[in-house]
Amino acid sequence: MMAAIFEKRRYRDFDWLLAILATGIVLFGTWQIYNAQPTANYWQKQLIGLAIALVTMLVVALTDYRKVVQYAPAFYIFGLLLLVIVLIPGIGLKINGQRCWIGVPGVGQFQPSEFVKIPTILMLARQFGKPRQGPLSWKEIAIGIAILALPVGLILLEPDAGSALTYFPLLAVVLFLSAIRLWIVIAALVLGLASVPTAYTIGVKTGFIKSYQQERIKVILDPENADRRGYGYHTWQSILTVGRGRVFGTWGETEYSQSRLKFLPEPHTDFIFAVTAETTGFVGSISLLIAYVLLLSRLFSNARRAPDRTGMLVIMGLIGGLAFQIFINIGMVLGLLPVIGVPLPLMSAGVSSVLATFIGIGFAISVRMRRFVN
Amino acid sequence: MKFFEDESQNLRARFATIQIIVFALLAVLAGRLYFLQIVRGSYYAERAENQRIRLLPIPAPRGVIMDRYGRVIVDSRPIYNIILSREDVKGKDLSALVEPLSQGLNLDPEFLRERFEQMRTMPAFESVRIKENATPADIAWVEAHKLEFPELRVEQQPQRQYPPDGLLAHVLGYVGEISPKQLEDPKYKEKGYKPGDIIGQEGVEAVYDEYLRGRDGYRRVVVDSRGHIQAVLEEVPPQPGQDMVLTIDLDLQRAAEEQLKKMPTKRGVIIVMDPNNGEILAMASYPTFDPNLFSQRITTREGRAEYAALLRDPQHPLYNRAIRGRYPPGSTWKIPMAIAGLEQGAITVEHSRLLCGGGILIGNKFTRCMGNHGMPDLRTAIMKSCDGYFYRLGLKMGIDGIMRMVDELELNKRTGVDLPHELRSWTPSPEFKARFNPRDPQWKDIDTVYASFGQVYEFVTPLALLRAIAAIGVGGKLYTPHLLKEFRPVREMGPFPARPGKVYEQPAPKIVPIRPEHHKLVVDGMWAVVNDAGTAARIRMPGFDIAGKTGTAQVVSLGKDVGKNKDHSWFVSYAPAYKPEIAALALIENVGFGASYAAPAVRAIYDVYYEKTRGAPAPQLAMNR
Numbered sequence: 001m002m003a004a005i006f007e008k009r010r011y012r013d014f015d016w017l018l019a020i021l022a023t024g025i026v027l028f029g030t031w032q033i034y035n036a037q038p039t040a041n042y043w044q045k046q047l048i049g050l051a052i053a054l055v056t057m058l059v060v061a062l063t064d065y066r067k068v069v070q071y072a073p074a075f076y077i078f079g080l081l082l083l084v085i086v087l088i089p090g091i092g093l094k095i096n097g098q099r100c101w102i103g104v105p106g107v108g109q110f111q112p113s114e115f116v117k118i119p120t121i122l123m124l125a126r127q128f129g130k131p132r133q134g135p136l137s138w139k140e141i142a143i144g145i146a147i148l149a150l151p152v153g154l155i156l157l158e159p160d161a162g163s164a165l166t167y168f169p170l171l172a173v174v175l176f177l178s179a180i181r182l183w184i185v186i187a188a189l190v191l192g193l194a195s196v197p198t199a200y201t202i203g204v205k206t207g208f209i210k211s212y213q214q215e216r217i218k219v220i221l222d223p224e225n226a227d228r229r230g231y232g233y234h235t236w237q238s239i240l241t242v243g244r245g246r247v248f249g250t251w252g253e254t255e256y257s258q259s260r261l262k263f264l265p266e267p268h269t270d271f272i273f274a275v276t277a278e279t280t281g282f283v284g285s286i287s288l289l290i291a292y293v294l295l296l297s298r299l300f301s302n303a304r305r306a307p308d309r310t311g312m313l314v315i316m317g318l319i320g321g322l323a324f325q326i327f328i329n330i331g332m333v334l335g336l337l338p339v340i341g342v343p344l345p346l347m348s349a350g351v352s353s354v355l356a357t358f359i360g361i362g363f364a365i366s367v368r369m370r371r372f373v374n
Numbered sequence: 375m376k377f378f379e380d381e382s383q384n385l386r387a388r389f390a391t392i393q394i395i396v397f398a399l400l401a402v403l404a405g406r407l408y409f410l411q412i413v414r415g416s417y418y419a420e421r422a423e424n425q426r427i428r429l430l431p432i433p434a435p436r437g438v439i440m441d442r443y444g445r446v447i448v449d450s451r452p453i454y455n456i457i458l459s460r461e462d463v464k465g466k467d468l469s470a471l472v473e474p475l476s477q478g479l480n481l482d483p484e485f486l487r488e489r490f491e492q493m494r495t496m497p498a499f500e501s502v503r504i505k506e507n508a509t510p511a512d513i514a515w516v517e518a519h520k521l522e523f524p525e526l527r528v529e530q531q532p533q534r535q536y537p538p539d540g541l542l543a544h545v546l547g548y549v550g551e552i553s554p555k556q557l558e559d560p561k562y563k564e565k566g567y568k569p570g571d572i573i574g575q576e577g578v579e580a581v582y583d584e585y586l587r588g589r590d591g592y593r594r595v596v597v598d599s600r601g602h603i604q605a606v607l608e609e610v611p612p613q614p615g616q617d618m619v620l621t622i623d624l625d626l627q628r629a630a631e632e633q634l635k636k637m638p639t640k641r642g643v644i645i646v647m648d649p650n651n652g653e654i655l656a657m658a659s660y661p662t663f664d665p666n667l668f669s670q671r672i673t674t675r676e677g678r679a680e681y682a683a684l685l686r687d688p689q690h691p692l693y694n695r696a697i698r699g700r701y702p703p704g705s706t707w708k709i710p711m712a713i714a715g716l717e718q719g720a721i722t723v724e725h726s727r728l729l730c731g732g733g734i735l736i737g738n739k740f741t742r743c744m745g746n747h748g749m750p751d752l753r754t755a756i757m758k759s760c761d762g763y764f765y766r767l768g769l770k771m772g773i774d775g776i777m778r779m780v781d782e783l784e785l786n787k788r789t790g791v792d793l794p795h796e797l798r799s800w801t802p803s804p805e806f807k808a809r810f811n812p813r814d815p816q817w818k819d820i821d822t823v824y825a826s827f828g829q830v831y832e833f834v835t836p837l838a839l840l841r842a843i844a845a846i847g848v849g850g851k852l853y854t855p856h857l858l859k860e861f862r863p864v865r866e867m868g869p870f871p872a873r874p875g876k877v878y879e880q881p882a883p884k885i886v887p888i889r890p891e892h893h894k895l896v897v898d899g900m901w902a903v904v905n906d907a908g909t910a911a912r913i914r915m916p917g918f919d920i921a922g923k924t925g926t927a928q929v930v931s932l933g934k935d936v937g938k939n940k941d942h943s944w945f946v947s948y949a950p951a952y953k954p955e956i957a958a959l960a961l962i963e964n965v966g967f968g969a970s971y972a973a974p975a976v977r978a979i980y981d982v983y984y985e986k987t988r989g990a991p992a993p994q995l996a997m998n999r
Contacts, residue, residue: 243418261598
């Protein structure tokens, strides 16, 4: 049956480059997961996750995205439902004080906040995908904000600030490409930049920003003198791990790596890039960055060739989400940004994250396959 | 794509803007990577190395201590210690550990608190021993609480083992951890001691610490973030310390301690010495203590209580009476007096008779003799211990003569024995009287009389007295008493160079001028004390001529000398009388006459010595007088 669907023309138009790049990064990541935790079974799980993700991607790619976008509200509501369910004690599993997992008997557990990004993008694309006439109205902006606010609000209740943060670029990109007035963009930027220190000061004074969060920010500004044993520990150890890789990495001697000696926390998930930098050195980590650049470039090219605005916005939303998450995660690993629990797309161990990313890539392929069709 | 060409929305430019922002952010990451891995790579690599590599010392065993025949007295055996790693408790609230650790490991909470305080004030502590000699139960407790207290680890370490019954305790001394105060002392600083080092704190352990201590080895290990050892990269085994051979003869030492234990008060000193070279064959001070308390139990609750009890004990068991006890010498003082009287010309061999008179009247004060000996010669005066004779001899010599005698025999100096804290004896002089009796500071004839019978103006350490008597015995050679015979060499090991052996170097003895005829006359008197009808005739050994002198030192004035305040009993001697091989002294506190306790105690030592050297049981007197 697969072969029947996969007829010759589609075989030719299928975006092999994108699929191979994404798969390659996941395989490379699996190797790093193995380096980080060779005794645990995370790397095996990751391979199983990749297999599931590839099949899912294929199904999504071969489906016409326009039909899916039509039903976007249904998916969106279903996603919101999942986000509500995860909050129910007994169904939602509490790990490290956050209730962001749903356990499925016999399958394992998954993280709805990873998946709901997709219906959110589809919903935004549907809303802003119609041919535009003139600049964005306030009402349209308000609708966009509302679409985003519902899932973000629910995720903040888990509470998972890191995941919630990754939703904002979806809206930002879509609004920016929907002829939002430039002065609003500039005003938002200026306001945003100015409000960061102000909000920080107010947050500290009102106690909204906890002292450990303050420490995590201090360590970025001056890692050498920060509390390297307390809240600065993660950042400092991550910097050491990355630096230790030097030009060519440590390769063979993974036995006494930072992660094996348990100096580096969460080496297979949030800090997988540090493991990569340690084992493969500058050569390996810069190669990974280039792979991301190639992947994003391909997505940009697909977006530019999209048959309609909707397709373009789906891909651009995806790009916004991916690029933002890559920057936040690696920036954290390299000590540029405070510690925020955001996985590195395609690299970090976690089936939910890989699957969600591959669904997004499936849409990008679907859009590309329909570039000549009207 | 029509929608894309829509210039009215600036879509192309906006699209490009997003592209630029995305790639610019990735470029920032690439720049940061370049900085961390290439510019600063080696720095961070080193920092990472430092946190994973640790040098763990392997404590070296100290040298073994043996008696003169190579019989082991003190040894080290491996034990397990519980260590608290400082690295892992940085920033932790240590006071929260006191309760669970003292409960789990049976430790004195006060001790733990002190330990933590030390850690806080002394950054040099890498790790701290919190329990020595951990039992299997303690080790199991640490293993079981690994998650709760990851800062604890178990380490093997050699521990000093002393004889369990306090044998030779005052000579051996003990080891203990270097104290914060000692660490600041330049004397220790120069030698490179570090916190946590176990060093000799008393006795020969302290005096010869440099030789006895080994050179610590180390292990270079990889640890994980909790300080648990993952791999050993390099191991340098320690070089043990030099084995020490003492001059002590364990047979004589045991005999001496048995004698003291048998005495009614169980308090006293027995010293046995080779008069020909100053080698100390036995040195027993009673009551004694268990040095294992300091090397093994001092960190436990019970051990600390035991130590406090020792300090409070009115009998001062920690005190080495041989070098720190100052006792009036009583009649033993007559031997130096006799030699000096002859040498100074107060009496001569031909004309040595002086009146006894049952005592002497100076002004309106009569000082009595224990008997009435008529007009004895020197031999008889020594044999019968005639006080009246020596009162008059003292007056003839004068206080200057007595002071010269003290100088010649170095009775006013430390003997120079290789033990710490030796005290100097007090000897008669006008200055001493002025200090001792400020209400009547003038030196009078009566004081000279007092100074000549060893009761008022002299307080001597047993070792100083034995040294002087032994010197008289060998005709005037004053040797330095000592305990070290030799240190055995240690061969080269790894980075540690070989350590050469060392034999005790006896400084040239001080020559005390004694003319042979004077020497003979005094020895005749001392021989007669035991072998004629003298004060110690009951200890005579036919075929082994003991020369000696009894002494009875008054503790309080006559009439009150009963019970607790009984006199001290002395006996100083050497044998054989005319060719001395061995000198022995006994002082038994508060038991009464010298002849009744001290002399038989010394005799028991000679019995053992005789059997050892003559290969036959010691001759007994047919009839015990």
